[in-house]
Structures are given as structure tokens and as C-alpha cells.
Amino acid sequence: MTTPMRQQYLRIKKQYPDTIVLFRLGDFYETFDDDARIVARVCDIVLTSRPVGKDQRVPLAGVPYHSVEGYIAKLLQAGHKVAIVEQIGEVPDRGLVERDVVRVVTPGTVVESSLLDERRNNYLASLVFDGNRAGLAYTDITTGEFAATQLSGEGAHQLVEELDRLQPAELVTPHPEAVGPHRGPGGPLAELSVTEYEKWPFELETARQALLDHFEVASLDGFGLAGLPLAVRAAGGLLHYLRETQRARLSQLSNLSTYSTAQFMTLDASTRR
Secondary structure, eight states: OHHHHHHHHHHHHHHHHSSEEEEEEEEEEEEEEHHHHHHHHHHTOOEEEEEEEEEEEEEEEEEGGGGGGHHHHHHHHHOOOOEEEEEEEEEOOOSEEEEEHHHHEEEGOOOOGGGGGGTTOOOOOEEETTEEEEEEEETTTTEEEEEEEOOOHHHHHHHHHHHHOOSSEEEEEEEEEEGGGGGSTTTTTTTTEEHHHHGGGGGGHHHHHHHHHTOOOSOSSTTTTTOOOOHHHHHHHHHHHHHHHHHHHGGGGGOOEEOOGGGGGOOHHHHHH
């Protein structure tokens, strides 16, 4: 029979199956099972084991809480997302301390200055497609910048140019195949980190309601979104992703601007370099 702490960990891990779970135990963040093997390999630390029941041990790798940022940086660079589990509520006199995920760190949701390049924005972008039209939104949660656009006509070509201009740290989309051909070695989006996300947050009415609720308004026309359903879908889907990963940072997004790539002259990647 497994221990209560093991049951607590497995309950949380089930909610974040594709994320490295850093489980706070005292002065360390511990990882278990396959997560421990990944952390040991990527962060070059010792892989040990921990007893979790009678005659049962599981792989274990831990990192000190006071230096966790450096380890998170290595995991992000290796393409992993990280869920941070902390103790919550009051400490009981007896029994298990309640723990839960307080934050999910992804390439586009980093806020620690030590993990950011001060010379550039750390954009998180979202993308939705409908035929040859595309909706694109992006934000920098450290500055509160939040913008959206709709691309029509030569959507794919315009999209690649716009993503190359923004250089987002992470792209969230239900259509990862749309940018796949441009992510190969030497491609314009070769270094782009893509997170495949569920489709329903990008559905028009769901996305619209998410934006209305967040900005506490009755209409989105004041944001310039009238007649731009794909921009609405991209912005609302992005907001939903942030609500899951960075709920405490949502207050930073106090405005949404809408723009058109036709408003300025597009420079290709080589010209910008």
C-alpha cells in the first residue's frame, strides 16, 4: 500500500501528465518516476530513490528551493514545462500538509528576471486558423502588453513573417501542423517552441466570453475587434491558457490592442537582421 504523500503526488501528477512536477518537500523540490529521470539527465544531478510503501521504491531527483530558477531554466531550454507544487493552507497538527500547483512555467510565461533576456520581450503568442485566414495574439506578461490581429489572403506567408518579427518564446495553438513546415533546421521558425492546446478555448463564443469577463465589458468593439472573429478567438484562447498557468498575473493585462499588418511595411527576416 502506498503512502498518503505518494497518493497526493499522483493525484497532482495526473492533472499535469506532460509537465515536470516540482513537488515541495521541506527545503527541496522533489521529482519522481519518469520526471526524476528527466531532471537528473537534463540538470546533471544524482538520481536516487525513495520508499513509498512496503518494499516499494521510486526514482527520485531533488533540487534546493533556493536555487530552483537555474534548474527550471535548464528544463525550459530542453523543451519541458514545469509545474510548481507548494504547501497551501494551514499546517495541520497531524496528518498530511495540503499541496497544490501554484504555477506552471512555460517558455512564454517566465517572469523571473534571471531567466529573461533584458534586451528583448518574452512574448507568448497564440494562433488559430480558418482556411487561409489566421488569428494571432501575443502578450508579454511582464509588461502587460497584449495585442491581436487577423491575417487574411496570404495568411500563411504573412503569419510566418509576423511570427519571425515577434520571435515569441512560445506559441500556443490547436493547429501545430500549420507551422510545422517552417520549423525545420534552417527554417524561419526553427527555434519556436510550440504548445499544442485544446480547441474549445479558441471557439468564438468561448473566447469572446473570456475576454468580456476579463475586461468586465459588455462589448469588444472598443478594442477594435468588431468584424475580426479570428483575432477574438486567438486573444480569448491565449487568455484561457494564461488563466491555467499564470492566474496571478492576469491583472497585468489591463488592455488589448488590435492591429493590422497592413498598417506598416513588412520587412523580411534578412532585412531586419
